[in-house]
Amino acid sequence: GAVVSQHPSRVICKSGTSVKIECRSLDFQATTMFWYRQFPKQSLMLMATSNEGSKATYEQGVEKDKFLINHASLTLSTLTVTSAHPEDSSFYICSARDLSGANVLTFGAGSRLTVL
Amino acid sequence: GQQLNQSPQSMFIQEGEDVSMNCTSSSIFNTWLWYKQDPGEGPVLLIALYKAGELTSNGRLTAQFGITRKDSFLNISASIPSDVGIYFCAGQRSYNFNKFYFGSGTKLNVKP
Numbered sequence: 091g092a093v094v095s096q097h098p099s100r101v102i103c104k105s106g107t108s109v110k111i112e113c114r115s116l117d118f119q120a121t122t123m124f125w126y127r128q129f130p131k132q133s134l135m136l137m138a139t140s141n142e143g144s145k146a147t148y149e150q151g152v153e154k155d156k157f158l159i160n161h162a163s164l165t166l167s168t169l170t171v172t173s174a175h176p177e178d179s180s181f182y183i184c185s186a187r188d189l190s191g192a193n194v195l196t197f198g199a200g201s202r203l204t205v206l
Numbered sequence: 207g208q209q210l211n212q213s214p215q216s217m218f219i220q221e222g223e224d225v226s227m228n229c230t231s232s233s234i235f236n237t238w239l240w241y242k243q244d245p246g247e248g249p250v251l252l253i254a255l256y257k258a259g260e261l262t263s264n265g266r267l268t269a270q271f272g273i274t275r276k277d278s279f280l281n282i283s284a285s286i287p288s289d290v291g292i293y294f295c296a297g298q299r300s301y302n303f304n305k306f307y308f309g310s311g312t313k314l315n316v317k318p
Contacts, residue, residue, distance in 0.1 A: 197249045
């Protein structure tokens with residue numbers, strides 16, 4: 091079945107630095123990937139839809155300059171949290187859909203970001 | 207924002223008991239998905255439903271796509287301790303192929 095790899099699983103950074111999270115579809119091509127943020131004990135909040143070869147579509151209230159998304163290939167999307175602050179600390183999860191397979195979302199294992 | 211109402215929010219049950227949770231919406235959906243999320247992990251797909259009335263099983267799990275296309279339920283039979291986790295429903299509406307909506311989750315606790 092479809093597999094999505096997300097890296098790193100955990101990252102700790104200093105306030106003001108930038109952090110990049112990678113999301114890869116390992117055995118399928120994904121023209122679209124999705125980035126979510128999850129606060130403790132809450133559901134998944136869609137941040138943006140990443141489109142291969144074009145600009146990402148951001149949800150209302152998500153700062154596109156703060157959360158930079160790049161989808162340069164059919165198997166890789168990256169989320170860069172720029173000038174991170176402690177309030178950016180969260181669990182970030184990506185997902186992708188294999189258009190040649192069943193209409194389901196396959197999720198990465200998530201990335202725990204802690205900003206000191 | 208979310209358009210799916212998932213209930214219950216949490217459940218505390220004894221090992222061996224059956225569990226039921228559901229998701230409802232005021233809108234029609236053409237796909238219902240059920241996921242389980244363990245702490246610190248991403249959600250894992252349990253069951254996918256694509257037709258109104260469809261009833262699908264995956265081991266001890268059974269899910270149904272409501273006839274009205276506005277709801278879905280997930281049943282877990284004979285629960286075991288490893289069923290502990292958060293269960294999410296997700297739905298896709300007909301008109302927007304790229305948009306999936308998520309329920310708020312049901313936290314399941316199983317006492318051995």
